[in-house]
Amino acid sequence: MGRTFGKNNLTDNDKRAIVVGRQNGLTMMTLAGMFGVTEAGISQFLKRQKAQDGSTNSQRTGRPRVTDRNDDRNILKTSRTNPRLTAPAIRREVFLNSPSPPSVSTVKRRLNAAGIMGRRLVKKPLISEKNRAARVKWAKEHLNWTRQDWNKILWSDESKFLLFGSDGIQWVRRPIGSRYHPKYQLPTVRHGGGSCMVWGAFSGSGNGPLHRVNGIMDKHVYKDILQNQMLPHLRAMGRGSVYQQDNDPKHTSLFVKDWFKSRRVNVMGWPSQSPDLNPIEHLWEELERRCANKRAKNCNEKFAQLLSEWNQIPMSTIDTLLNSMQRRCQAVIDARGFATKY
Template identity: 60%
Template sequence: MDRNIVRSSREDPRRNSTDIFKAVNSPIEPALSRRTIRKRLNAHGLFGRRPVKKPFISKKNQKASVAWAKAHLNRGRKEWAKHVWNDESKFNLFRSDGTKWVRRPIGTRYSPKYQVATVKHGGGNCMVWGCFSETAMGPLRRVNGIMDRYQYEDILERTMRPWALRNIGRAFVFQQDNDPKHTSLHVRSWFQHRRVDVLDWPSQSPDLNLIEHLWEELEKQLAGVRASNADEKFAQLEAAWKAIRLSVVHSLLDSMPRRCQAVIDAKGFATKY
């Protein structure tokens, strides 16, 4: 019966004790309780846990990610030195600090002393675009409204390219994800006209995009720091962005072989990165 309980759980980790209760109980054997089933699962190291949320990845993109990871597995920091990594991200002005607990007497649930304030839709947001390379943190630029292909081209022309030429030279390689505005005909024409090499990139592969870690760094640095408006938020983000040390960037570049191997081992599914 122990083996049946464990097998039922491992066949489908989403089964709860009630589902397993129905699957393993038999009219010819003594009935087990749901509590007993949970105890037996716990004894075998199978505990109920909140699952990690990761984006859905199609089978086609899983194969593409594995192929890309195998092709770039042996690239070290030197091979990535001439690459410019870029992306855009949105930051709320009023950020939740996660689940908070309070100790309160019975009957005081709605007392202001024991409440946590929230703001609808985060109280507004500030969207930014940023880039970096092995040698330097690039500029952080504020995105006005919704980023479209025309504003993206303006960022490439006025911000990214001049910075890349100064810091890397004409032989730089540009990394971007496959967002529709990034791969539009309008933007592709700009790359061709400016003779900018673009790194072939697999779709649905945030685990491989190093800049995602830097956005998390900004979130951590500004946790609990409030901004009264988008201008103040951008100033905070820009200061935190400039304060990121190159040692952090070098560690990220050094992690690329491990990231590639993790994607290969996961067969294209999401990894810890």
């Protein structure tokens, strides 16, 4: 029978060797055979070591830890109080009176270990208190709408698409030292290479018209789009259909309001600064992805690409967007009117 761990059975060097052996992947049986101790004895010893110092390493190797638990708590608390503080700023604030403050790298490691990583700020519209209240009110009024209710809405918006490249940030995985290799570069042209502005709409029955906007989009151009593009589609949707637009000044001008009134068009009330409540924003993203690898020589070619891809967006995408409306409303309510993830 193997020995058990007693005060005089194994030396301190033996015990350290057992800990290191276990950390290196040796089994309990192997360690028991090496030191003439039962497997149960090995297991109990390692459990005691873990309870004593939080790990199976009774003697820590390497440099001693330069921050204690109180320091770590203060680092995390300072970051959570002001998430925009950099690691050097946190170091200055927490260790202002410390004779030997830790390095910035140490502060970063403590933050990373707690899952607080540096991230890009999400850009969202600035929403005033008045608009937040309006957003919550709108969301509560439409929270219990059914899919049939949402099918009656003709969602609309304008969007700009670059002829060359993308407005978004693009990433690439590349080996060290290959930053300037053509394979890992993003080609650009002066002044962005131009863009193509479009107006589009969709409803529960599928994609509606996609219209290229020539020149400056003012209230007169917008009225022509409403008359020749929007109105025929809205009428085809049947009685009870409602037109949705945001609160852009050209959309809400008296000139356009009079046009709506004369044509007896029902326009949905809309809270300002609410792109997250308009599912067409995600439809634009889908269209952008579909055209991402297509270059265009001019606006005509770009619009032809956009129109082709617009007509190929499947009904399943429309269904997903409209089925998300209840979740969008709930997210606005939960966020107390602030911007949401949508």
